[in-house]
Amino acid sequence: MTGAWTAGAALPGGDIADAAFDRWLAGFQQRFPFLSGDLARHYGRLYGTRADALLDGARSMTDLGRHFGALLYEREADFLRRSEWAIDAEDILDRRTKHGLHLTPDERAGFSVWFGGDAPRARLVN
Numbered sequence: 579m580t581g582a583w584t585a586g587a588a589l590p591g592g593d594i595a596d597a598a599f600d601r602w603l604a605g606f607q608q609r610f611p612f613l614s615g616d617l618a619r620h621y622g623r624l625y626g627t628r629a630d631a632l633l634d635g636a637r638s639m640t641d642l643g644r645h646f647g648a649l650l651y652e653r654e655a656d657f658l659r660r661s662e663w664a665i666d667a668e669d670i671l672d673r674r675t676k677h678g679l680h681l682t683p684d685e686r687a688g689f690s691v692w693f694g695g696d697a698p699r700a701r702l703v704n
Contacts, residue, residue: 599622602622602626602627603618603619603622606618606621606622606629606630609630610633610636612636612637612638612639613639616649617649620649621633621654624675628661631657631661632653632654632657633653636653641653642654643656644692646677646681646685646688646689646692647680647681647682647685647688647689648677648680648681648685649677649680650670650671650675650677650681650689652692654675655670655689655692655693658670658674658675662674666690666693667686667689667690667693668690670689670693671686671689
């Protein structure tokens with residue numbers, strides 16, 4: 579063991595110059611002016627500098643693909659499958675993004691079906 583190497587290491591996407599998020603966000607919004615302020619902030623908060631990779635080649639909202647509700651678009655779900663190995667709808671909705679807190683039950687079910695599974699069933703709580 580060589581000691582704590584993470585003390586000075588940035589998390590993925592956390593390599594924002596001088597940790598100046600608001601300045602970075604302003605530049606991000608200039609690069610992707612078609613995003614609403616809420617959506618740009620969402621991508622910035624969840625992905626930091628990796629948000630540029632998420633949106634690589636996007637020129638309009640149409641390029642984000644299907645809108646599932648709230649701030650969730652197909653492009654983000656595909657990005658999470660590719661880069662964070664999301665394996666099911668709940669992985670995205672509840673564990674990685676918390677989008678599930680802002681979707682209606684019908685929107686959650688629609689996303690689950692799109693992702694490749696059946697609509698989620700009620701879970702028993704002990």
